Amino acid sequence: MAQQKKVAFTIDDVPNFREYKKAGNNSVLLEKIKQANIPVTIFINEINLTRFKDGEGVQLLEQWLKDKNIDPGNHGYAHQRYVGQGFEAYKNEVVQGEVQTNILLKEGGKTLDYFRFPYNCLGEDSTAQHKIRNYLKSQGYAIAPFTIESSDYIYNKLYLQAVAAGNTAEAELRITQYLELTKNLLLFYEGLYTNQPPLDHIYLFHDNALNAACFDQLLLVFKEMGYAFVTMEEAMQNPYYDQDNYYHGPHGFSWIYRWIPEDEKRNAIMKREPWVGKKLYSLYLK
Numbered sequence: 001m002a003q004q005k006k007v008a009f010t011i012d013d014v015p016n017f018r019e020y021k022k023a024g025n026n027s028v029l030l031e032k033i034k035q036a037n038i039p040v041t042i043f044i045n046e047i048n049l050t051r052f053k054d055g056e057g058v059q060l061l062e063q064w065l066k067d068k069n070i071d072p073g074n075h076g077y078a079h080q081r082y083v084g085q086g087f088e089a090y091k092n093e094v095v096q097g098e099v100q101t102n103i104l105l106k107e108g109g110k111t112l113d114y115f116r117f118p119y120n121c122l123g124e125d126s127t128a129q130h131k132i133r134n135y136l137k138s139q140g141y142a143i144a145p146f147t148i149e150s151s152d153y154i155y156n157k158l159y160l161q162a163v164a165a166g167n168t169a170e171a172e173l174r175i176t177q178y179l180e181l182t183k184n185l186l187l188f189y190e191g192l193y194t195n196q197p198p199l200d201h202i203y204l205f206h207d208n209a210l211n212a213a214c215f216d217q218l219l220l221v222f223k224e225m226g227y228a229f230v231t232m233e234e235a236m237q238n239p240y241y242d243q244d245n246y247y248h249g250p251h252g253f254s255w256i257y258r259w260i261p262e263d264e265k266r267n268a269i270m271k272r273e274p275w276v277g278k279k280l281y282s283l284y285l286k
């Protein structure tokens, strides 16, 4: 019998100040996650806390962290790209990025085990990557990979524009397109991993208005394709995550491509990957 397919949900750029304010001091995404009762790992940018007044940001982060299903991750203090910062400066991004989280975690029994690089930029070359990897390890961190993301930041921008213009039909269309791409990417990757066991996915998305609006539908996409929701830790026990990362450049693509040793083969597969398309991408750049 075929093994159960699994996915771990991971949410970047937590917490989102603007959406919290817009919803009348409430995180709609967090509420929906609680209702869904599935595990997620959140990647925190502590700089976001400074946008709130009177400790409100810390309280919001506390709400996220006290949910039993939510695991914490460090996403760098100020969401800086490692390339351009240099190794010495980047160490501060890591250390500064965990201060408030560690205070909140003190009594909860959870630990900060993962660092996810902003833009998934692991460094400009193998030397830079090696240095930061060793540093993170010395600080108790593993690098958080992802296998699938479906350009939610692009759809989010277009969704927010449609909402602001009062165009409900267009806002709905952006949600439909986002969910469609997610499904098509899952099918595409399943086509690459046809052997047993199946690849356990780590899905990367953001704390934004789009995902708050369509979280239940997003869950359904994965459910209907036969996926069970697991923690990132469990997903990473899947043997594929033991593969080496052969890519030593600055780009932020999926670990599925980093596990391919040959550049040519990697590029050929990447070219076939479903994406948002020229039309939406140019709207996004406007």
Ligand SMILES: [Zn+2]
Residues within 6 Å of the ligand: 012, 013, 075, 079, 118, 119
């Ligand atoms: Zn990010």
